Amino acid sequence: MPDPNPEPEPVCEALPTQLTAASKVKTFLTGLALDPEEVQALQEGADLEVLVGQWQALPQAEPKLFRFLATTLQQDEFSGDALEDLFDQGNFALYQNYDEMLTQNLQESFSRTALLIVQQGLPFDRIASTQTFMMTTAMMELMAFWDVYILDDAGDRAYRGQPDFERVVFHAERNIPVVDSFNPEHPDFMNFSYPELSQDCPNLPSIEVSNRNRHMAAFRHMFGRPNGARCLGKNTTPWVRPEDFSDWRLVTIRTPNGDEPVDSWLDLPSMRQDTTLVLDTPRVGFFTSPSFTGTWLTNDSNSFRLNLNQALIVALNESFEEEDVIIPAFDDALDDAHANPSTSCYGCHSRLDPMRQFFRQSYSTFNGHQTNPEVIATNAEFIFAGIRETGVGVEDLGRILAAHPDLPGAWVQKLCTHVNGHACPTGEVFQAVEAAFVESGMDFLTMQRALLASPLVTGTECIEGGTGAEVGIARSRHLCSILANRLDFPQACAFNGRVRDLVPSIPDDAFARAAVEPVVITEDDIFIRSAEEKICEELARNRIGQDGFPINDPEATVLRIVEGLMGLSSNHPQHDAMLGHVQSHFESAKAQLDEANGNDFANRRDALRSSFILGCLSPFVVSMGI
């Protein structure tokens, strides 16, 4: 938590050069270093905002923007465990790694949606109000099944799919086409064969599932894992194919018009073609995505207060403060336990409870579709940060959040915090960026350009509340993009088990429950330092001798370390000095190794590896802002 009463910082003692600032911005956006033409252009006074626009279009910018959106929209901590909780299952194992693929689909869905909103130049406030999402067929199947397989407020399970079925039978001997098994019109509806299981388990009898687990058993069979099979650890051939997890497309989820039926999860072939999903359960914006819902699992005690508060944090960068009390227009949505104005809970709950009602009207506390008319009839009211409005369900909550006047500034601050490592001063410059965002029709890329070229990020001008350019360690996502993109080695942070173990020691941006500010580490410690060193060692062992780092041409390799890895082009003011350091180290290292033994090739290789580590540990790689 930032200290609310910090010591006054020395303000703008010395400002960085435009070159340093531009380097920081390009590294932040892409992981890449300035090329010679850009260095020259900047030295000749090029407009940074124009350059930022060019960098935004580079392919390396997309994964970084995606990661920013995933973390800031609180979508990237969804896990398979949450999937089990959402469906009240002790085990959600599917065919081979299908459960992992499905989890990843759910985790990525809204981040991909937001990325598309940004890339298509759509108003960014749609992150709160959109009902069109990037989805795969596999995910659509899950959403359609979830729509009819519901847990009510009491945690009781009900199936309302049409037609319902009394039993699911898995036949050991019969060969039934799977398309018939899921066809309600066919006599073999809900009769499945798994002859491959009988091969593994020759004495396997046919199994009939007629209890409350039958619906989930059928659903899992579609994904190749019949529930209740007694041939443990074996799978059947799934109807869902691997490509059903990768056919990303925009899908609109809408509620039925009149008597229109909902889309059935039983009809996989149609699902593969659909771009609209008709469901009773509404889905709106980032705050109803399975990933957000699974990350912030509600319960019958917090009853969506948690989700509402996290939604406010994501959309508006604001959270409830106990001291801030407003009396709601009606108090029927206020929990009895907190309805007494004399209790310490009242202030917060008096606003939270009417607001969380938007969620309650749409969902049960076990995240099923809300069907209780009494709960649906209980009024919802948004009372927050100067806005007071009534509505019904998550659709209205999304609409209110999208139109909230604090949303544009909140996202300027989120991006600025992400770049600088802490909240930015909200003076004139900040307000100008916010105004540009609004005037552009909430075009995120316009806002990003304006912000990254502004003194809020560059620090090249002294502004009110600013302290010059912020310098920080290259957090995990930035370090990995630097290494991957400058070395043209996409697996730089994952190419062996040792590196995969080391990377988590480098802090990455994250979010925390009820915290407005993201978790951002800007300074290193011995563990970060040690991990960086070990990663650089592993990379040196892997890269030296590969293309671009020849052992037989030390001069070329040293130059590649300086210009490629460290990102100092030949016309960069630091190029020659840094080249001198790396060259000097290579010669000293080679000489020291030669003293110990006469293996010229091995000594040259090791001296080059050591030079690579030197460049890799230089401030141009492990920090941002130098």
Next chain:
Amino acid sequence: MERRELLRRTLFGAGTVGLRSLATGLPASMFLRPPSAWAQSAAEAKMLILVASQAGDPVNANCPGAYVDGIVHPTGEDFLPTEIRLGDRNHIGARAWTQLPQRVLDRTCFIHHGTYTNAHGNHSKVMTLMGAVRRNEMLISAFAKRLRPAFQSVQTEPVNVGAPLLSFEGRRLALLRPQSVKAALASNDDALARLQSLRDAELDAMYASLKVDGTPQQIRMMDRFAQTRSEARNISEDLLDRLDAIQGNGDGDQVRAAAVLAAMNVSPALALNIRFGRDNHNDGNLADEVEETVAGVGHLASLHAQLEELGLADKVVVATLNVFGRTLSKKGTQGRDHNAHHHVMVVSGPGVRPGVIGGIQPRGNDWGSTGIESGTGVGTDQGDIPYEQTLESTGKTLGRLLGLPEEALNEDVDGGKVISAALA
């Protein structure tokens, strides 16, 4: 000089200093400079290992002092009311707590108090004793700053291997997963390791070049890089071998990592997370509470055992601090809700007078803490510590157990007073 070479020289060239260093895990430099290393006297200053969580675990529901009429406990043998000897008195608590050996119980105190909040989001505030620590510093970080001169540990900032959301002077502390600690600190002995000194020197030269035209922030960052590198070079190697036992990032691995890092004297304060039932609103039959409380007490026992093995039993105080406790009776065995009014800090280590401090009484539709009589530790609203000061008092008492003088504690923490009944 390479670290291995340094160790070889100290082992074979400087008498027994290296051996002592290896035995205790403390950097040899401390034994070579005992007056400064132990400036505040090792007998007084203690390291802190804080078991912290934002889940609001039900530690308060089953510990000694929580077995009174009207309070719901899980069924099962481990939660039968059992006499637990704490010093010269027996107290009733869940049998699970007898997993702690008597020698640990003989220096364990259960302090009943409030945290004044029932919101998970106030975890960071509870870590500042709800704002009572000056400048909104977290208690663990304020203590680390005070203790560092005594230990001359490699860094002042607490090391966090699993606790949520800790900060130092407003900066978030990185979370060091045990498996990552193991990977990061493992040592090599090859050509690249032998060239380490040369690289360090060249990197320093690089920093010097860049500092010439650097901004103050850039210079500070490069100084920090040099400092952390120097600290990393100074870690005793045999302790690194102990990290080999780490297999994952679970509670047991956090315990192992914390013990080893304490022995490395990396920081005077460490933090980890041990589960005792977590956020168990819907914990039917309190099944998670049963499982995790038994396991959690077991992990505490393991932590003390490892500290003993490392020769740190008399140098480390272990304490628990959660964002809040849980309701004691309201929902029966259907789970427990947040309880702003009752939490129990379990504190064990040298200087702790065993016993139960404070008490509980009906409050609203559940239970809450009483005030405390500091001299006797009795729970009463007529004592010199009102309920509203019990959190601050618990914090100050922990500080005193760490060997910090009362004047320093009064400077660091507004309100509350040391509970002398908890001091041996």
